[in-house]
Amino acid sequence: MTTIRVNGQEHDVSGVAPETPLLWVLRDTLGLTGTKYGCGISMCGACTVHIDGESAQSCITALSDVGDSEVTTIEGLSEDGSHPVQKAWKEHDVPQCGYCQVGQMMMASAMLKSNNDPSDEDIESEMWNICRCGTYPRIRAAIKTAAKEMQN
Amino acid sequence: MNEITQLSDWTEANWTWSQAVTRRDFLATSAAAGSLVLMASASEGIQKAEVVEKLGEFQPDFFVGIAPDGTVTVLVHRSEMGTGIRTALPRVVADELEADWARVKIEQAPGDKRLGDQNTDGSNSIRFFFDRMRIAGATARTMLERAAAKKWDVDASECYAENHRVKHQGSNRSLGFGQLVEEAAKLEIPAKEELTFKPRDEWKYIGKSVPLTDLDEILTGKAVYGIDARMENQLYAVVARPSVVGGVVKSFDATKTKQKPGVVDVVEIPKFEGAPVFQPLGGIAVLADSTWNAIQGRDALEIEWDLGENTSYNSEAYAEQLKKTVNKPGTVVREEGDVSGPLEHATKLIKADYYSPHLAHASMEPTCAVADVKTDASGKVTSCHVVSATQNPQAVQQAVGPAMGIDPAEVLADVTLLGSAFGRKSKPDYCVEAAILSRKMKRPVHVTWTREDDVQHDYYHTTTAMHFEASLDKDGKPDAWLQRAAYPSIGSTFNADTKEPVGFEMEMGFKDLPFQLKNLRVESGEAIAHTRIGWLRSVCHIPQNFGVSCFADELAHAAGRDPLEYLLELLGEDRHLDLKKAGLGNRGASADDYPFDIGRLKNVTRRAAEMAGWAKKQNLPKGRGVGIACARSFLGYTGHVVEVEVSKDGTVTIPNVWVSLDSGTIVSPNRVRAQLEGAANMGATQALYGEITFTDGVADQSNYDGYQMTTLADAPRNIHMDVVESDAAPSGVGETGVPSLAPALCNAIYAATGTRIRELPISKHDLSWS
Numbered sequence: 057m058t059t060i061r062v063n064g065q066e067h068d069v070s071g072v073a074p075e076t077p078l079l080w081v082l083r084d085t086l087g088l089t090g091t092k093y094g095c096g097i098s099m100c101g102a103c104t105v106h107i108d109g110e111s112a113q114s115c116i117t118a119l120s121d122v123g124d125s126e127v128t129t130i131e132g133l134s135e136d137g138s139h140p141v142q143k144a145w146k147e148h149d150v151p152q153c154g155y156c157q158v159g160q161m162m163m164a165s166a167m168l169k170s171n172n173d174p175s176d177e178d179i180e181s182e183m184w185n186i187c188r189c190g191t192y193p194r195i196r197a198a199i200k201t202a203a204k205e206m207q208n
Numbered sequence: 209m210n211e212i213t214q215l216s217d218w219t220e221a222n223w224t225w226s227q228a229v230t231r232r233d234f235l236a237t238s239a240a241a242g243s244l245v246l247m248a249s250a251s252e253g254i255q256k257a258e259v260v261e262k263l264g265e266f267q268p269d270f271f272v273g274i275a276p277d278g279t280v281t282v283l284v285h286r287s288e289m290g291t292g293i294r295t296a297l298p299r300v301v302a303d304e305l306e307a308d309w310a311r312v313k314i315e316q317a318p319g320d321k322r323l324g325d326q327n328t329d330g331s332n333s334i335r336f337f338f339d340r341m342r343i344a345g346a347t348a349r350t351m352l353e354r355a356a357a358k359k360w361d362v363d364a365s366e367c368y369a370e371n372h373r374v375k376h377q378g379s380n381r382s383l384g385f386g387q388l389v390e391e392a393a394k395l396e397i398p399a400k401e402e403l404t405f406k407p408r409d410e411w412k413y414i415g416k417s418v419p420l421t422d423l424d425e426i427l428t429g430k431a432v433y434g435i436d437a438r439m440e441n442q443l444y445a446v447v448a449r450p451s452v453v454g455g456v457v458k459s460f461d462a463t464k465t466k467q468k469p470g471v472v473d474v475v476e477i478p479k480f481e482g483a484p485v486f487q488p489l490g491g492i493a494v495l496a497d498s499t500w501n502a503i504q505g506r507d508a509l510e511i512e513w514d515l516g517e518n519t520s521y522n523s524e525a526y527a528e529q530l531k532k533t534v535n536k537p538g539t540v541v542r543e544e545g546d547v548s549g550p551l552e553h554a555t556k557l558i559k560a561d562y563y564s565p566h567l568a569h570a571s572m573e574p575t576c577a578v579a580d581v582k583t584d585a586s587g588k589v590t591s592c593h594v595v596s597a598t599q600n601p602q603a604v605q606q607a608v609g610p611a612m613g614i615d616p617a618e619v620l621a622d623v624t625l626l627g628s629a630f631g632r633k634s635k636p637d638y639c640v641e642a643a644i645l646s647r648k649m650k651r652p653v654h655v656t657w658t659r660e661d662d663v664q665h666d667y668y669h670t671t672t673a674m675h676f677e678a679s680l681d682k683d684g685k686p687d688a689w690l691q692r693a694a695y696p697s698i699g700s701t702f703n704a705d706t707k708e709p710v711g712f713e714m715e716m717g718f719k720d721l722p723f724q725l726k727n728l729r730v731e732s733g734e735a736i737a738h739t740r741i742g743w744l745r746s747v748c749h750i751p752q753n754f755g756v757s758c759f760a761d762e763l764a765h766a767a768g769r770d771p772l773e774y775l776l777e778l779l780g781e782d783r784h785l786d787l788k789k790a791g792l793g794n795r796g797a798s799a800d801d802y803p804f805d806i807g808r809l810k811n812v813t814r815r816a817a818e819m820a821g822w823a824k825k826q827n828l829p830k831g832r833g834v835g836i837a838c839a840r841s842f843l844g845y846t847g848h849v850v851e852v853e854v855s856k857d858g859t860v861t862i863p864n865v866w867v868s869l870d871s872g873t874i875v876s877p878n879r880v881r882a883q884l885e886g887a888a889n890m891g892a893t894q895a896l897y898g899e900i901t902f903t904d905g906v907a908d909q910s911n912y913d914g915y916q917m918t919t920l921a922d923a924p925r926n927i928h929m930d931v932v933e934s935d936a937a938p939s940g941v942g943e944t945g946v947p948s949l950a951p952a953l954c955n956a957i958y959a960a961t962g963t964r965i966r967e968l969p970i971s972k973h974d975l976s977w978s
Contacts, residue, residue: 090429190889
């Protein structure tokens with residue numbers, strides 16, 4: 057039996073071809089539609105999840121590459137939206153349409169885990185996600201707010 | 209009774225999209241519980257005041273319901289694509305109703321023409337529905353107050369609603385809204401003349417910020433977009449469409465596709481007939497048990513196409529043709545005075561050609577829809593349910609109905625959240641695809657457009673050439689101004705014979721030139737479309753305000769004048785533009801409610817300049833500069849100052865944008881600011897990078913690698929906003945922030961480098977310096 061671990065739970069994915077991108081396994085097989093499709097070629101970051109705590113683009117990660125790793129999606133980032141990044145996003149009213157924000161938050165939370173005091177340059181180089189609504193100024197501000205909480 | 213209109217059919221439908229609550233559900237559940245359900249235009253008075261006078265026919269606009277537990281439910285009939293409209297409209301109702309916002313529930317309406325205009329497009333939602341929402345709230349409040357008066361046996365004038373209760377002035381008595389519902393439901397609906405409205409200074413919600421209704425769902429990944437909509441037993445489909453508009457399948461071999469894992473079937477979709485309108489491009493659909501398996505199946509298709517006559521479309525050659533067209537006399541669309549004499553005998557004649565390319569919408573969520581079509585034994589459609597990310601569920605009904613051989617009103621068109629849209633999702637060709645496939649497969653089908661599909665098969669923003677001529681008098685002011693534009697028209701998508709820009713397009717930043725000129729001529733030129741042309745956030749303002757405002761800057765420099773002062777002088781005296789004389793339709797709005805107010809346009813221009821510290825930024829070192837532009841669009845006014853830094857290697861960064869907006873009365877200040885931020889980013893993205901080109905009829909770009917977007921690193925860094933406080937009628941916001949950004953940016957590049965950008969995108973120009 058082929059399984060993957062997502063948000064702390066084992067899922068049977070025996071029926072899924074191993075080359076299938078994790079994105080579609082999450083969305084269409086496991087019904088975890090919080091992770092979004094945007095480009096399929098790792099250009100936009102909408103599909104970003106954590107694999108063993110590191111950000112990864114699920115649209116170019118084959119199921120077979122996940123192995124025993126722990127996958128975290130937005131549904132598992134926190135139980136109730138209480139992750140510092142989610143709270144900061146709320147404080148700054150970041151989303152407009154909201155579609156890319158899951159990927160933005162997954163990217164930001166992975167960055168802050170390894171660097172809880174990011175400079176503007178850090179944020180600019182790490183946060184390459186596309187937002188067509190143009191929420192970038194608020195994302196920048198929200199990351200700084202979340203960083204402060206994560207420093208405490 | 210037709211099956212589709214039966215409630216039982218509706219509630220028993222096999223689908224699992226949990227957020228959907230239909231108008232019918234809503235009515236049934238709340239009415240059954242003895243609620244007051246107010247259909248706003250069921251009131252004769254409201255019909256007369258709000259609908260009949262404006263639209264000339266009976267069109268109910270929306271519903272507000274109050275349950276016995278006091279829960280107020282507001283049905284939102286406009287689509288949420290990031291503007292906050294799903295929050296803003298109910299706030300207006302709640303304010304006038306004196307409802308407690310915490311007890312207001314928001315439900316999304318399906319398409320139903322009785323609700324009034326549902327096309328969430330053209331920055332119209334607040335403008336169209338602000339008054340109607342207030343009337344609905346005031347109507348419900350009045351009925352509750354009258355119900356309380358009846359219960360207490362006092363005069364209704366002694367009763368007033370406050371924070372979800374009705375109180376009596378003469379005593380301490382009060383009753384909650386829920387307690388009054390039963391009595392209120394028995395009352396006649398008051399006429400509009402009987403209503404009173406809260407004075408502006410008593411507004412609690414209008415003009416105050418509140419988090420988005422859907423914020424928590426968005427932040428926890430629970431928000432449902434079109435791509436997430438699910439129906440039980442659904443198949444996942446992708447479609448191989450002709451790479452050229454008008455192409456057809458000659459033959460295809462699906463043998464390899466059908467051997468692919470998870471592939472269930474392969475179905476041909478016919479091409480549209482006549483003009484494209486909102487019908488499918490046609491092609492071969494692959495249906496599978498997952499999106500990925502459908503994509504893999506599509507990759508294995510072998511299709512022989514007849515791509516048709518639009519293979520002749522090469523955008524580079526087409527651009528050259530357009531530029532020739534605008535250098536010849538065209539159709540005069542506005543003329544004041546006579547330009548010919550001054551232009552012919554000018555001592556100083558300035559001429560310039562401007563050009564801007566096609567753009568794609570590239571909304572983060574591509575177009576997606578799921579449909580469930582049921583048929584009887586003869587194959588006749590008996591029910592049709594479409595759930596989609598659509599800006600216009602009535603357009604879904606109108607497009608899907610005929611394709612299914614049923615009355616559009618019988619199509620149940622539900623609306624999810626939209627992962628941005630920018631105009632693309634008001635064109636429901638993708639919904640028709642889903643319906644066609646569901647009918648054929650006899651089960652629900654979800655169609656996903658991949659990013660490649662989205663960028664290669666868009667309804668593209670048009671490509672525009674413009675020509676300008678002005679003669680300057682001894683003071684450096686233009687005594688004659690001629691401008692001409694040619695571009696394939698949006699009209700061509702609806703009528704294949706369209707050969708020239710249509711009226712509303714020319715009125716977006718061109719025919720409505722706001723400058724005070726003795727001699728003016730505005731012309732359009734012929735251009736035949738070879739791809740589907742659509743509208744994209746701010747539409748023809750994108751090229752036309754770019755051309756006009758950059759040319760004005762050219763004149764300022766030619767006259768050796770400060771661009772701000774020169775611009776204000778061009779705008780001339782504070783006055784209302786004579787719309788009739790200029791032949792302007794004013795987006796259907798009356799000149800009384802929405803005058804073309806040059807004073808307001810000058811005001812936002814000055815305010816943006818003051819915020820920016822314009823005077824102090826006139827002698828910046830080489831590589832740095834500021835530019836200014838202003839626009840009236842969607843009945844609102846903007847002034848933009850953009851600051852750029854152009855490095856020696858030619859890289860452009862935008863450290864600061866200052867924008868002043870006057871859109872009259874504001875409902876949601878924080879969302880208005882968000883729209884200005886977003887508009888600054890979108891204007892910058894398109895000006896810096898935006899370009900779709902065609903070779904042999906095929907779009908050369910297909911994803912975000914070739915069609916570049918800004919990211920956090922290169923987007924405008926600091927956006928300084930000023931929203932003018934005004935009690936004028938509310939105008940547009942969402943698109944209004946776009947038009948003056950790009951020309952201000954290009955004017956700043958001129959100030960920084962001396963290079964005049966006359967063709968977009970900026971990235972095509974070598975801006976390096978030493």
